[in-house]
Amino acid sequence: MDLFCCESESVTKFSEDSVLLEDSRVFENLLQIEDRYVLSSCYFKCLQTDLKPYMRTIVAEWMQEVCEEERCQDEVFPLAVNCLDRFLSLVRVQKSQLQLLGAVCLFLASKLRQSRPLTAERLCLYSDHSITVSQLISWELLVLNTLKWDLSAITPFDFLGHILRRLPIFREMDLVKRHAHTFIGLCTTDVKFSMYPPSTIAAASIGAAIQGLRARLDIQWSSPSELLSKLQAITGIERDCLRACWEQIEETIVSRIAAATRASLNSLGLSTNHKLAEQEMGSLGIIQAENPPDVQDVLF
Numbered sequence: 001m002d003l004f005c006c007e008s009e010s011v012t013k014f015s016e017d018s019v020l021l022e023d024s025r026v027f028e029n030l031l032q033i034e035d036r037y038v039l040s041s042c043y044f045k046c047l048q049t050d051l052k053p054y055m056r057t058i059v060a061e062w063m064q065e066v067c068e069e070e071r072c073q074d075e076v077f078p079l080a081v082n083c084l085d086r087f088l089s090l091v092r093v094q095k096s097q098l099q100l101l102g103a104v105c106l107f108l109a110s111k112l113r114q115s116r117p118l119t120a121e122r123l124c125l126y127s128d129h130s131i132t133v134s135q136l137i138s139w140e141l142l143v144l145n146t147l148k149w150d151l152s153a154i155t156p157f158d159f160l161g162h163i164l165r166r167l168p169i170f171r172e173m174d175l176v177k178r179h180a181h182t183f184i185g186l187c188t189t190d191v192k193f194s195m196y197p198p199s200t201i202a203a204a205s206i207g208a209a210i211q212g213l214r215a216r217l218d219i220q221w222s223s224p225s226e227l228l229s230k231l232q233a234i235t236g237i238e239r240d241c242l243r244a245c246w247e248q249i250e251e252t253i254v255s256r257i258a259a260a261t262r263a264s265l266n267s268l269g270l271s272t273n274h275k276l277a278e279q280e281m282g283s284l285g286i287i288q289a290e291n292p293p294d295v296q297d298v299l300f
Helices: 018-022 024-037 053-069 076-088 095-113 120-126 133-146 156-165 173-189 198-212 224-235 239-270 274-284
Strands: none
Touching (some): 018 024, 018 156, 024 198, 053 076, 053 120, 076 095, 076 133, 076 173, 095 120, 095 133, 156 173, 156 198, 156 224, 224 239
């Protein structure tokens, strides 16, 4: 009998374990250890004098595009950004090194959270070869040593399934989950959410998703306040903190939609400054190029 070995190019996605999701001990352990990986202060004010918040947003959006292009596991992107933020809170870097740091964090996160990690060569390609493989390997060791090899950070995706399982939305769970995924990605790219605990971002994203889908779903809550109370009871998060994060998510969504609409109108020729419109659309991640653009072109 002949034996054949076939290699598949498809990406293997893991499925959620219902036993773990329904075990309250797992959920409680996540809540207890999540604070270890949350920023305690904004590093732009005290350490990163050469960087500005918009630069971090540009690099985070580039990292998200790479993950989408490579069809990475959902957890890779927020874990990579968490590593990026934790490193930036400890070590001063120049803006010319920011994309390199982002690539290294993607490199490490993919090794932890998926069966087929990103390759150094592919990451260099996505940077338009503004970084080299030797730089990537060298900085990989630097990031590992700086973070004391502790990369197993908790992300909002770790809480998503646990919270959804404890809400009475069984038939609509997949739809709510898809919208919450989008909102978590939005929060990950925006630096103002970097100091919120992952459980807060996950719960607020679910609340915003359900609230936005009320007209399409058979929702059992009479008001957002009732839903907020239910999420608070599940997670133990302070009500004011959860509400603040929820409101910020909704404000960010509105501002992104408005900016995307303006950029789309400009791209149709309603503005003479076409180059500005293209830059704005690119910064919002509206244009999904075959290869994500080089961040260096935007930062300099």
